Amino acid sequence: MTEPILAVEALVKRFGGFTAVDKVSFKVEKGEILGLIGPNGSGKSTIFNMVSGALKPTEGSVRFKGKEIGGNLPNRICHAGIGRTFQIPRPIHRLSVLENIVVAGFYGQDGIGSRKAAFEAAEQALDLVGLPTDPHARVSTLGAAGLKKLELARALATGPELLLADESLGGLDNSEMDQAADMLKRIRTEMGITIIWVEHIMGVLMRVVDRVMVLDHGEKISEGLPSEVAHDPNVIEVYLGTDSEDAQASAASGAASGTAL
């Protein structure tokens, strides 16, 4: 048995009296894509925030490649090899598209050293997600899908071993969702990056991930192969349907109506 790349133990986050994440434990093996699903407010982004250092865990431990990183600063965690995207894209508008990624390449890979290497890393990341490497392209010309790609490129430019992709979206149509799914798959196969993928919608996700974990009200209610989880009565209940197809449909409509953001 090799050591898991990420091991989360009894992770808790409380905001005042409200428990957003309640004793969640899970492991991610190197090279796998783990899907993380759950309805609005179930604690998915909060878990990402704790793993990436944006929020300090109230309790519990986060071990990355065997080392405890819970509560470390976000830039340290980035340097250690965890890249993240934000659910709502947070680009830097006063920088060009390319510069947004270059700065992540330069500072994200601690000790990348040269500008040149940072520009190369940035161009590679932009190519991979399918954004133009044109140095004059402005962030303001990107639409919702473009901004999502920018988020992804920025995370990739930091040279992560583990990518936390918070993709739960409104605003993307089906073909764009498919594209996003294929891209994550390519990132895994071509770059060997382990991925945790957060989504509302089971459909596309189920096609790509190796395992799924389902959250509800901050608790883990199911985990396993996509086929198993889709038939787990707990999951079906949460997704308000009687079978998985209904479940997907309702989740999808929830996302499409904009409640996802």
Added chain:
Amino acid sequence: MKKFLPYAIGLVMISVPFIGTPQYPLHLMIVILIWSMVYTSWSLMGRFGLVSLGHGAFMTVGAYVTALLWNYGGISPWIGIPASLLTAAALAFIVAYPCFQFRIIGHYFALVTLALSEVVRLIIMATRDYTGGSLGFTPNREGDGTSLYALQFADKETFYLVVLGGWALSLLIWKLVDRSMMRYALDAISEDEESSAAAGIYVTRTKLKITVLSAMMTALGGAFYCQYQMFVAPDVVGGIGISLQIIFAVVVGGIYTWMGPTIGAIITIMMTEIFRNIITDLRTEGIDLAGLDTTVYGLMLVLFIIFLPKGVLGELLDRLAGGRAKKQAPATQPADSG
């Protein structure tokens, strides 16, 4: 042609003291260069949204530490100035580190630095037995008034060259920062600290670096001011008044442009001179308008912030760049990905 222009301007500027420039314009140019240097140093951090109302404190430190070491310790400004710069750096660090650590940004940062301005002024007042308090302080003259060792020059010509060098240094540093990766990092930090940190940027460390650099260069301006005027008082290099004047001039000139702070210095100092003449003229006719200049400045600051937020030079450069920027209208289609 365009390539040689900076060299031509540089050459002209160096030649100014050698072509018999009269004393009054020479004096004005020295004053403009000193303040341009201070304003440029302020904008090193100001352009990244790190609005400091405490730069009067750094100028004060540069002037007083150098002069006090000279008068009481006989220590040459060649040592005294580096010592004053280190003091300013330490002061900047002590104030900025907790601010950045506790995420005190924007208005709150400005308020903390405003307090710094006052604290340093009050320290000068409290130690009036040594510093002369509000009456000011005069460095001891060395010999006949010209001494390289004491960095004192009886003639304006030499001093012009000294401050020209200081000003050029501040511009060089601005450019070096502008071309460095740190500029991207600071732009990113100024817009979104959290996503910057997620991209691996050392947020606190990077902000501290630029703050300390800005403080040290400002202190150098303060030291030059005192060496030139051979006099310094808390209100002429520090306090809230000077801290505000710095912002006013930079906003007028253009906070985001290389030459903006210099243009701001030229505009504000020329205006002050003109006001001074008007006020003196009117006073001979029995009309007292003392304070008119401050009132007009206040009014102008408000108008500039509302109508010309990029400053005179910033606006001009935008106009020159013309329609190019305007063509890039933001896309409205949500699914447009390029």
